Amino acid sequence: MTETTARDGRHGDLLAVVSQSGPTVTFFDAATDAVVDTLDLLAEPHELCFDPTQRLLWCTSTYFGGYYHANDGRRTQLTVIDPDTRDIVEVVDLAPEHGPHGLALDATRNRLYVSVEGSDDRPGGVVVVDTLTRKPLGRIDTGAPGPHWFVIDPAGAHGYASNKEAPIVSIVDLAAGTLVGAVEVPGSEGLAVSADGREVYVAAPYGSFTAGRSGQRPLPGIRVIDTASRSIVDVLPTENVVFPVHLTSTGVLLTGELRMEADSSSALGRQAPGRLNAFSTATRTRLAQVELTGRFPLTITSSPDGRLGYIAAVSSSTVDIVDTESWRVLASLDIDKRGEPGAHGLAYIPRPS
Secondary structure (H helix, E strand, C coil): CCHHHHHCCCCCCEEEEEECCCCEEEEEECCCCCEEEEEECCCCEEEEEEECCCCEEEEEEEECCEECCEECCEEEEEEEEECCCCEEEEEEECCCCECCCCEEEECCCCEEEEEEECECCECCEEEEEECCCCEEEEEEECCCCCEEEEEECCCCCEEEEEECCCCEEEEEECCCCEEEEEEECCCCCCEEECCCCCEEEEEECCCCCCCCCCCCCCCCEEEEEECCCCEEEEEEECCCCEEEEEECCCCEEEEEEEEEECCCCCCCCEEEEEEEEEEECCCCCEEEEEEEEEECEEEEEECCCCCEEEEEECCCCEEEEEECCCCEEEEEEECCCCCCCCEEEEEEECCCC
16 A cells, blocks of 8 residues: 555544653644644653543653653653643642653543652552543552553553563552562563453563673563463564564554664663564564664554554654555654653544544
8 A cells, every 4th residue: 555545534633742852742643744733841741641532632741851760850740631722731740659651541441540650668650540530549559669661451450560670560450459460571661462451562671771781681572471371471582672562453563673883972872773673463473674764762653543653763853654564664753852852752643523
């Protein structure tokens, strides 16, 4: 199919992109890539999550400046945005919880799950927010200092948190609000759960920003966790460390692979253009590799039909748009960053019905 076919029927749809250092969220027309609007946010916005039931966009603000383990203090806020009017509806304060990052939505039960970092008096956890009242209802401990990404199964029964420095993926019972298990993983980044809830796909090991570092590290790849046995049953190999992991509606697993050049002068290393890996979750085989233009792929999302993949690269502050049939980069969006780092959270927003 052609690029035009891939864009058909998208007029009125929006792509929302956070600039971490902007700090902004920019709305693009999904059919033409034209900028529709840009909204200023609190400092250090990170992740986005669109609630199609309430037609609201949620955004975490994680730090006052910097990034994980190198920041100027942790924020406590979620910003609620009307994507149709591009107005801020409310700023929800989660204090004393802080460092909100990952977002997972259960639209059926009107629940939003927000991963938060731990402190001296409690471990990291997940804050449960009522999406109707926009009020926090409580928290679930995850048994590790810094749960980063968080996903829930389609049934809304269990949640899974990746942990950078803790060698586990945490498993929580959402109804009971308790930590019920863990799977040994050598420090982890992004993760996704299958449409039937039987498998979780998690990127490991955690990211290192020094190319050619000495010492042995686990081989990079996507650990496949069987949720019934709570064990790793396979590894989908990658050449380099992966941060973002995303599962499309068609069952294709998209992963963003980092590639670095030696550069001791930068805390994040000298980032080379990244690579997109696509795997079939049915056969656990690689479908494609795509050379990206963006440096340091950090977040991935896709269109509801799975035809387009969007890869936000934080170092270059760009978003590559990939056709998931031809596996070509169709376009690259420039995101205002006003410094480093840049493009981070993504959300695809279908037009109102």
